[in-house]
Amino acid sequence: MSEERAHNEKPVTYVEVIGDTVYGKHLITTIAISISFSLIGFFIGKQIFPSIAPEEMVKSYSLLLGIAGSLVALFINTILFKPKRTLNEVPSTSDELEDVYKQLRFDIEEERQSILNDPVTAQEMKEQGIYNMFIKEKEDKQK
Structure with a gap:
């Protein structure tokens, strides 16, 4: 039975949006939920606020209620x-880092020199635990 179900299932299709890959049905559903809650909030505001707010502020308050609806939709999504x-996450080595820099056509020696010349950056990298990935190999070569 499970083999039969596996053959009948449709392949999952993904869509790339702003550099991220998402499931198409989920994307459409989240957009629909967001639009619905925003519009519902806005139109509820257009009905409620004329009786409790000054005329010139009704549209603004309705818009704020629509934004609140967007936030509710965000929470639901x-x-x-x-x-x-x-x-x-796996710890990277200096060799792996050098390979990445070569692929990106960046100069790792220039990067290392800028780190050594800027004590603030060096300190931040030490706090993040990535300083040795950049500097360790250079120190080893100098010895």
């Missing part, structure tokens, strides 16, 4: 659609 990405 975060509950409905949890991130599916898992990040596996």
Whole structure:
């Protein structure tokens, strides 16, 4: 039975949006939820505020209620659609870093020199635990 179900399932299609890959149905659903709650908030405001607010402020207050609806939609979307990405962090070595810099056509020696010349940057990198990835190899070569 499980083999039969696996053959009948449609392949999942993903869409790239702002540099991230998302499931198309989830994207459409989140957009629909967001638009709906925003418009509902706005139109409720247009009905409520004329009786309690000055005439010139009704549109502004309605807009604020629409923005509040967007925030409610954001909260609902975060509950409905949890991130599916898992990040596996592994410590990088200076050699791996050098390979990445070569692929990107950056000069790692220039980067190392700028780190050594800027004590604030060096201190921040030490606090983040990435200083040795950049500087360790250079120190080893000098010895």
